[in-house]
Amino acid sequence: MAGQVLTPQGEDFPRWYQDVVARAELAENGPVRGTMVIRPTGYAIWERIQAELDARIKAAGVENAYFPLFLPQSYLAKEAEHVEGFSPELAVVTHAGGKELEEPVVVRPTSETIIGEYMAKWVNSYRDLPLLLNQWSNVVRWEMRPRVFLRTSEFLWQEGHTAHRTQQEAAAFAERIHREVYEDFMTQVLAIPVIRGRKTAAERFAGAVNTLTLEAMMRDGKALQMGTSHELGQNFARAFNIVYLSDQGKQELAWTTSWGSSTRMIGALIMSHGDDNGLRLPPRLAPVQALVMIVKDGEGVHEAAHRLVDELRHTGIRAKLDDRVDVAFGRRAVDAELKGVPLRLEIGPRELADGKVTLVRRIMGGKDVVALDQAAALSAEALLVDHQALFDEAEVRLDLRTEDVESIDDAIAAAQKGLARIPWAKLGVEGERHLAASSITVRCLVRDDETIPVSDDDPEAYAVVGRAY
Amino acid sequence: MAGQVLTPQGEDFPRWYQDVVARAELAENGPVRGTMVIRPTGYAIWERIQAELDARIKAAGVENAYFPLFLPQSYLAKEAEHVEGFSPELAVVTHAGGKELEEPVVVRPTSETIIGEYMAKWVNSYRDLPLLLNQWSNVVRWEMRPRVFLRTSEFLWQEGHTAHRTQQEAAAFAERIHREVYEDFMTQVLAIPVIRGRKTAAERFAGAVNTLTLEAMMRDGKALQMGTSHELGQNFARAFNIVYLSDQGKQELAWTTSWGSSTRMIGALIMSHGDDNGLRLPPRLAPVQALVMIVKDGEGVHEAAHRLVDELRHTGIRAKLDDRVDVAFGRRAVDAELKGVPLRLEIGPRELADGKVTLVRRIMGGKDVVALDQAAALSAEALLVDHQALFDEAEVRLDLRTEDVESIDDAIAAAQKGLARIPWAKLGVEGERHLAASSITVRCLVRDDETIPVSDDDPEAYAVVGRAY
Numbered sequence: 001m002a003g004q005v006l007t008p009q010g011e012d013f014p015r016w017y018q019d020v021v022a023r024a025e026l027a028e029n030g031p032v033r034g035t036m037v038i039r040p041t042g043y044a045i046w047e048r049i050q051a052e053l054d055a056r057i058k059a060a061g062v063e064n065a066y067f068p069l070f071l072p073q074s075y076l077a078k079e080a081e082h083v084e085g086f087s088p089e090l091a092v093v094t095h096a097g098g099k100e101l102e103e104p105v106v107v108r109p110t111s112e113t114i115i116g117e118y119m120a121k122w123v124n125s126y127r128d129l130p131l132l133l134n135q136w137s138n139v140v141r142w143e144m145r146p147r148v149f150l151r152t153s154e155f156l157w158q159e160g161h162t163a164h165r166t167q168q169e170a171a172a173f174a175e176r177i178h179r180e181v182y183e184d185f186m187t188q189v190l191a192i193p194v195i196r197g198r199k200t201a202a203e204r205f206a207g208a209v210n211t212l213t214l215e216a217m218m219r220d221g222k223a224l225q226m227g228t229s230h231e232l233g234q235n236f237a238r239a240f241n242i243v244y245l246s247d248q249g250k251q252e253l254a255w256t257t258s259w260g261s262s263t264r265m266i267g268a269l270i271m272s273h274g275d276d277n278g279l280r281l282p283p284r285l286a287p288v289q290a291l292v293m294i295v296k297d298g299e300g301v302h303e304a305a306h307r308l309v310d311e312l313r314h315t316g317i318r319a320k321l322d323d324r325v326d327v328a329f330g331r332r333a334v335d336a337e338l339k340g341v342p343l344r345l346e347i348g349p350r351e352l353a354d355g356k357v358t359l360v361r362r363i364m365g366g367k368d369v370v371a372l373d374q375a376a377a378l379s380a381e382a383l384l385v386d387h388q389a390l391f392d393e394a395e396v397r398l399d400l401r402t403e404d405v406e407s408i409d410d411a412i413a414a415a416q417k418g419l420a421r422i423p424w425a426k427l428g429v430e431g432e433r434h435l436a437a438s439s440i441t442v443r444c445l446v447r448d449d450e451t452i453p454v455s456d457d458d459p460e461a462y463a464v465v466g467r468a469y
Numbered sequence: 470m471a472g473q474v475l476t477p478q479g480e481d482f483p484r485w486y487q488d489v490v491a492r493a494e495l496a497e498n499g500p501v502r503g504t505m506v507i508r509p510t511g512y513a514i515w516e517r518i519q520a521e522l523d524a525r526i527k528a529a530g531v532e533n534a535y536f537p538l539f540l541p542q543s544y545l546a547k548e549a550e551h552v553e554g555f556s557p558e559l560a561v562v563t564h565a566g567g568k569e570l571e572e573p574v575v576v577r578p579t580s581e582t583i584i585g586e587y588m589a590k591w592v593n594s595y596r597d598l599p600l601l602l603n604q605w606s607n608v609v610r611w612e613m614r615p616r617v618f619l620r621t622s623e624f625l626w627q628e629g630h631t632a633h634r635t636q637q638e639a640a641a642f643a644e645r646i647h648r649e650v651y652e653d654f655m656t657q658v659l660a661i662p663v664i665r666g667r668k669t670a671a672e673r674f675a676g677a678v679n680t681l682t683l684e685a686m687m688r689d690g691k692a693l694q695m696g697t698s699h700e701l702g703q704n705f706a707r708a709f710n711i712v713y714l715s716d717q718g719k720q721e722l723a724w725t726t727s728w729g730s731s732t733r734m735i736g737a738l739i740m741s742h743g744d745d746n747g748l749r750l751p752p753r754l755a756p757v758q759a760l761v762m763i764v765k766d767g768e769g770v771h772e773a774a775h776r777l778v779d780e781l782r783h784t785g786i787r788a789k790l791d792d793r794v795d796v797a798f799g800r801r802a803v804d805a806e807l808k809g810v811p812l813r814l815e816i817g818p819r820e821l822a823d824g825k826v827t828l829v830r831r832i833m834g835g836k837d838v839v840a841l842d843q844a845a846a847l848s849a850e851a852l853l854v855d856h857q858a859l860f861d862e863a864e865v866r867l868d869l870r871t872e873d874v875e876s877i878d879d880a881i882a883a884a885q886k887g888l889a890r891i892p893w894a895k896l897g898v899e900g901e902r903h904l905a906a907s908s909i910t911v912r913c914l915v916r917d918d919e920t921i922p923v924s925d926d927d928p929e930a931y932a933v934v935g936r937a938y
Binding site: 065144154 | 497499500501504505506507508509512513515516532533534535536537538539540541544556557558559560561562563564565566567573574576583586587590602606607609611612613622623625
């Protein structure tokens with residue numbers, strides 16, 4: 001329907017992405033290079049992401065807090081790998097309050113250091129552990145090649161930080177977040193199938209001993225990292241002196257984790273589900289699940305439309321009325337398609353006279369004329385079915401475009417159109433470096449039994465490799 | 470009960486405030502001067518503030534969006550008064566991505582300028598108006614004399630920004646927010662009575678033509694500005710060229726407003742309601758309204774406590790279980806008092822044997838032994854009554870400590886223990902400057918008929934003057 005509005009995906013995928021972001025009014029570039037303005041349509045998606053993730057994070061026993069935007073420069077230097085990893089991306093405040101600062105201040109690229117400093121104050125005995133914190137905030141990592149939602153100099157995210165008594169407990173918690181918060185949210189709400197795996201040493205978070213990741217495949221076959229959960233070992237506990245008195249009366253170093261997911265997921269949502277007509281929002285995420293559209297005025301039409309909105313809401317559906325009859329109907333319909341509203345219920349004098357409404361399904365396409373008094377129940381059913389359909393479509397793509405290979409050359413060939421799975425023993429650190437020359441990275445290490453490799457050199461591990469956002 | 474824990478208010482009010490913030494685990498100073506760490510207990514209060522305000526903001530038809538943290542330095546300079554007002558408080562990023570920036574970047578102290586820039590892009594015709602936006606974000610204003618929650622170099626807030634066709638429409642919207650969002654929230658949720666008035670020219674927001682304010686009185690008689698709503702006239706529309714094609718086919722400048730409220734409100738909450746035993750959280754705000762405490766273990770105690778929590782929740786009460794019987798009961802009770810939980814329901818083997826539970830009321834004090842099967846209903850009633858009691862107590866204080874005076878000397882005397890109301894015609898701009906020498910400011914201009922003065926020289930206006938946070 002929106003034929004001319006967007007560059008077709010098949011013609012130029014990056015251009016299609018830019019078009020959708022602009023035409024669906026999701027975001028724009030900010031005035032300072034690499035920053036973005038998130039418009040109401042985009043921000044409503046972020047609010048839904050926040051609500052769903054926040055509920056899962058709290059269900060895992062984690063409490064929200066807020067730590068400052070500004071870090072003393074000296075904090076970062078306390079963990080050697082961490083400072084090395086983040087230094088090239090830092091924004092530095094040198095002047096404030098009309099004066100030059102004695103010690104320059106860094107805008108947080110992530111908060112392991114400052115949270116480590118405070119954990120050290122708050123943790124005294126084993127009774128204070130585990131300490132489970134999360135914050136919703138903005139962070140800054142200067143970007144050389146920015147792209148809205150995917151790589152921005154400032155982005156919004158949540159970052160969880162926890163401290164535990166033992167390595168086992170920390171590892172189990174990092175995996176719990178990976179599975180119960182991230183994987184559950186991504187599959188059950190975003191309708192995006194994900195590969196759960198372990199990062200190689202080269203791809204690990206700066207300062208972590210183990211990084212768990214969730215990788216998704218976009219419609220162009222490229223991978224996108226959706227969220228990561230890190231075991232930090234005792235690296236930050238040592239740097240910031242997070243020490244507790246054990247139940248044996250001994251001073252012990254704590255074990256910490258951190259984990260994050262960001263506005264990048266909006267980019268993933270667009271590129272995983274969008275089509276040539278625009279966004280397709282997964283039903284459980286969609287801020288508006290059903291849009292009741294008045295086609296044109298007529299006796300009783302407004303009342304019937306309002307009643308329908310009420311019925312949809314009673315059925316538990318996020319419904320909204322579009323009664324802007326002074327705007328051409330076709331234009332409104334194209335706008336709803338672009339913005340990916342899962343269901344449209346179109347009602348006008350003709351439909352009402354027959355006691356009918358036209359139910360238009362954005363996700364799998366098609367429209368049905370249904371009885372007005374059945375519309376709410378049918379909508380609820382359609383939303384359930386369409387979540388699954390959207391997930392299945394993405395899963396089929398992931399399966400079809402992931403190729404099992406036995407050589408590095410075959411991996412490079414397969415990565416031109418999707419992902420390749422190669423035995424890690426055949427690739428190794430050498431092969432990983434070789435792939436980098438073709439802009440191909442190891443997205444993660446996985447195992448056939450769907451458990452996650454517990455070490456960097458698990459002989460049964462496979463490397464999933466590909467091009468990535 | 471918590472006798473020794475806090476410095477008494479009567480002895481040293483500022484010290485008492487610091488003690489409460491620390492002992493109730495609300496917040497701490499951050500490592501960079503003037504910043505703060507908001508701990509889970511404090512942040513849960515902020516989340517409740519956000520939820521209540523956000524619902525009211527959305528009910529006014531406003532949509533959330535997000536604009537960048539970084540502003541080009543040139544933006545601020547576009548509105549002369551605005552740049553003059555904010556320049557002394559700015560934090561400036563001069564280096565990023567390992568290089569010196571060509572144009573330094575300012576960390577937002579507020580977002581009128583950047584939002585004005587984008588409104589100009591989005592507004593074309595009268596059909597695009599009103600444009601009603603809000604954002605939840607952090608802002609930075611360098612503080613010379615920081616104090617947790619009250620004056621911090623970084624704070625969290627919401628800032629609303631709207632554009633309208635006419636001056637009347639903009640003025641009406643600024644007043645609507647002032648009344649339906651801020652006053653309603655502050656009185657109905659925070660249980661804090663507020664004086665609604667107009668700022669004098671000297672106290673106005675930098676760049677505004679009219680600033681509406683809500684002022685509250687703290688327990689030490691000092692005033693605290695709770696939130697402000699500004700008419701910006703056409704100042705920012707002119708600076709950023711927010712122009713629309715009217716329905717008459719003419720190019721017109723829009724009229725804009727902005728309005729904000731911040732984490733300062735947590736400071737107000739503490740100082741308006743707190744007593745020598747700690748916080749007293751207003752029932753509708755409290756993250757935990759009722760804490761079911763197991764006094765000690767015994768047969769059936771845990772089951773009964775869980776059942777009680779369930780019943781409370783079914784009654785619509787935010788209830789939590791404290792079953793940490795390995796921690797001394799007295800210590801847990803003091804902690805709940807410090808943190809201001811409105812109701813405690815204490816249950817142990819003795820209470821259970823009698824089918825009873827002890828209901829302890831934090832706000833007005835007192836404890837009652839009540840039948841277990843009546844506890845949820847009585848709790849709901851207590852929360853209603855205690856909201857009103859807390860509000861009434863604050864209102865009596867505000868009335869008793871606001872003195873009507875006829876001379877500047879009397880105003881200075883009255884302001885030592887509270888607020889003074891003096892006819893604006895007798896004070897004037899000269900008198901306002903005179904008061905400043907005694908650290909007394911005009912909090913706002915009001916009228917006897919409770920309407921808000923529509924000009925700076927309304928002959929029937931009274932000035933409410935006092936010392937302020």
